[in-house]
Amino acid sequence: MIEKNNSDYLIRMFHVSKSFVAKSALSDISLDIVKNEFVIITGPSGAGKTTFLKLLYLGETASQGQILIDGKNLSRITRKNIPFLRRTFGIIFQDYKLIHTKTVFENIALVLEAAGNKRSYVQKKVKSVLRIVGMEGRNNSYPPSLSGGEQQRVAIARAVVGNPKIILADEPTGSLDPQSAEIIVNLLKKFHKRGATVIIATHDRELIRTTKSRVINLKEGYVQSPKVITI
């Protein structure tokens, strides 16, 4: 069943299922995502979008099936190596997951520090990323003092600061007004243009309509007839 790896595939899923104690969240998912693709995963609340993303970065482990990330089989990754897998991802969480006791700067720097980068590089890189997301003035603010849209931009900055191959965005426009949402989407497109593979989980109709890209439609854990629109 497992074919020879084509180096163009970044993510491959083979008959992946995930069930929780009394509930099946994802069923028999098989799909491939190639390098530099822009993918939207959609579906109603509870369809399994967040679970889908979690399986990729081993936030959860699949109950059945195999997942390959950049040629590596996730079922063979040891606990010790999970942090290294996670560095191939930049993740924007549905609830942001910013550390409230650290400043904006520290939150973002953390990713680079954890990867063992030099202080001078960290300083420079964090500043440049904050500039890109338009938050350069808020270095020393604490996340709770920021608006939702601002926190979302910090979350993006943190997701991209380590130059990840894959950016995962869970409801990046979820609670934002259309203007803020557009800023966020444009940022994601910008990093896509720079070479990242972007996967967005959303039920934002507007976002799906205005973004011509591949859409994976989930319903009750199953993939609905896929429509592929390349950009």
Add this chain to the structure above:
Amino acid sequence: MIFFIRRALQDMNNNKFLHIVTIIIITLSILIVSAFSLFFINANDLMESWKKGIRIMAYIQKNTPEVRILDLKLKIAQTGNVKDVRFISKEEALELLKNQMGQQRSLLNDLNGNPLPDAIEVKLKASIENWEEVEAIAARIESYPLVEDVEYGQKLIGRFTNIFQLFRFIGIAMGVVFFMASVFIVANTIRLLFYSRHDEFEIMRLVGATDGFIKAPFYIEGIIQGAIGGIIGITVLFISFWIISSNIDQGFSSYFFSIRFLPFKLSFGIIICSMFAGWLGCFLSLKQFLKT
């Protein structure tokens, strides 16, 4: 490394109260243990100085001719670890006794003859290490012909040696107890800190931090707590020692013996132990975390 130390110091600064309480408790533990060591070391010195002044009296069988006593004296003088021998005739012994008795000496005048034995006083070399050696020499001398009995205050010092062993045992037991107390208190501090920041560590792991990266500052905090507690403990002890000893020294010290502070190596060792306690406390409390 510098990065982790900076992070550790920042954490300690953010949780000053908890860290200060922990350090105070470690300091007290160290203070108690090192005060005991100090007492022990000086008691040991005192014992040693007593041992150096030890003499063995060898009592000689009655009616032994003087020539044979001289032979015996020579033989004893050649025994290992003997520094000096002196013959004390029974007449001399009686004189000494009379002098010692002072007012009651008239009692002795009524004696019919001299009941005391001749004796040889044996002084031992200062190089003698322990009580067992003294006992061995005494036994050797006792085994010589013509020696009727030996006396060397064995009962008194033997009892001291026993008390001393008990002290040593209590000292070690206390050291272990306070070491464990320090380990426990550090483990508890770290556990509290860790729980209070659990969400933060969960996020760190999601963005690719290894367990080592998350734990390192805690280890450094534990070791710093141990080091500070140890250094303060030893310093406080030193200052108290210095104040007390400069007051009592003149009366108490003697030619053989003067009180002294813990040797540098031991002080240093106690601080290292304290740091190790900090590390171990950390290790024990972090072992069970981050396992999901």
